[in-house]
Amino acid sequence: MGSMDAQASPCNNTSDPLCYEEASGSLAVIIIPSLLAMSTVVVLTGLLCALGRRRKASPQRPHLPTCYTNHGQECVSISPAAPWEIQEDWALEGLEFCETGRYGPVCRGTLRREDVTTAVLVETLRGCYNPTMAEEFVDWILFHGAVCKHQNVVRMLCCQTQRIPMYIVLESCIPGNLLQYLWSLRNRDVESLDSLQHFSERSVYLVAKQVAAGLDYLLSEHRLVHGYVAARNVLIGSGLSVKVSGLGLAFEARQCQTGKQANWRAADVPVKWQSPEQMMKQPTTDRSDVFSFGIVLYELITLGSPPYPDLEAQCVLTQLHKSYRMKRPNNCGVPLYDLMKYCWMWNFKDRPTFSAIIKLLESYMYLADNKDLCILEDIDISDYSRRAGVRL
Structure with missing residues (x-):
């Protein structure tokens, strides 16, 4: 029995180093997890208290x-x-x-x-x-x-x-939409005009310069391409003050930049106002807007005539590729027509920037005629819609 007790209780002698080592290990198994648990409780309590103080200090978000x-x-x-x-x-x-x-x-x-x-x-x-x-x-x-x-x-x-x-x-603005304003200037009695209705080639320069300034701002300040530059997307007010509107495609571009989707459709832009790269479904740039700006110059000097009046919409791209360009309208001076053709260059890299266009308009303005534009033919809305390829 004595030998069996000695084997069963080898650590009765506390002076034995082996016995002390084993006892210490047993204590460690108990004490260390207890300390870790206590420290975790202390840390969590501190975090919860800090969060409570932050919530109390910060104002509540309004409903x-x-x-x-x-x-x-x-x-x-x-x-x-x-x-x-x-x-x-x-x-x-x-x-x-x-x-x-x-x-x-x-x-x-x-x-x-x-x-x-x-x-x-x-x-x-x-x-x-x-x-x-x-x-x-x-x-x-x-x-x-x-x-x-x-x-x-x-x-x-x-x-x-x-x-x-x-x-x-x-x-x-009043009168409002630029295209409808241009139509109102047709077939008018020049002698009975009020100040707002005096519209000459020089007026074209004044209006065009403001449109270019608005488009240049969108690009230089916000890196935005308008995407649908046309007289119908411009507002005109007293003193021939001008504001660019119709920013749906620019908004869509901004949404894409921020990872969101918008439901505006580039396909809604009529073909006759598109640049060649737009017609070919290639990426649009600010120079695509420049091409369309040339169409606006044509609209201004013709008091709202449809572009490419002799072409069907589906033929425009082919003819442009063959170097076809609209002929110089009546009442249009050579400098203004040269600017149109500059905007209508096939390769977008060859077109001017809007900042350059503004300088060209300023330098050419003194050459512009100040005689009122007058076109005797009224606009037939259904005929315009057919020839322009738009739904009004």
């Missing part, structure tokens, strides 16, 4: 409004464009429907701010049943707020995103 469908179903929660929200003492007056836009009805009217009234266009989001469309509409608002800060680009005045209907209010 974002939720918009609902007509049936009361929640569809999307949207962050408002707070800096541009319409103020309580502002009022939209005299709204009249003018067209259906990408997002819904577009109306003309006036914005009253205290005793000041401004002509405006109001683009409204059609209901709120589509969260993706609602989010894109807010991006459209923020795009205008960030980009449109030039006197020759249409600006946003305010918006509404915190309640239904959501809308964006853009500044407008």
Whole structure:
């Protein structure tokens, strides 16, 4: 029995080093995990206390409004464009429907701010049943707020995103659309004209310079290509002041840069306003806008005639490749026509930049005729639509 006890309890002798070593190992198994557990509790407690203090110190994020469908179903929660929200003492007056836009009805009217009234266009989001469309509409608002800060680009005045209907209010001009203004100048009694209706070749230079300035701003300040440069996408106001509008394709490009998708379609640009590279579905550049700007010069000097009047839309690319260019219009001086042809160079690298175009317009302006342009032929809308290849 004694020998068996000695074998079963080898560590009764605490002076034995082997016995001390084994006892220490047993204590380590107990103490070390306990210390690790205690330190973990202390660290977690400290983190939770710090987070609690941070939450208490920082202001609470304001509750974002939720918009609902007509049936009361929640569809999307949207962050408002707070800096541009319409103020309580502002009022939209005299709204009249003018067209259906990408997002819904577009109306003309006036914005009253205290005793000041401004002509405006109001683009409204059609209901709120589509969260993706609602989010894109807010991006459209923020795009205008960030980009449109030039006197020759249409600006946003305010918006509404915190309640239904959501809308964006853009500044407008009187008389308004440049193409329709050019049509109004046809077949007129020159002796009874008011100051706004005096429109000469020199006026073409003044208007063109402002269009070029707006497009140059979009490129130089925001690296944006307009994509649909045409007289119908320009607004004209008193004193022949001009603002570039129709920024849907520029917005789409910005959305792509930020990894988002927009539903604007480049295919909506009529062929006769496209550059050769656009017609061939190649990437567009600022020089693509320059080609289209040459078409705008043609529209201006012809008081809104359709481009390539002798060609069907499907034949334009082939003829351009064969070096065909529109002939010099009546009332068009040689310097202005040379600028058109410069813009219409086949290779986009051979076309001028907008900054160069502005300088050319300034240097040629003194050569421009100041006699009122007059074309006796009225515009037939259906005939124009057919020859221009556009739907009006």
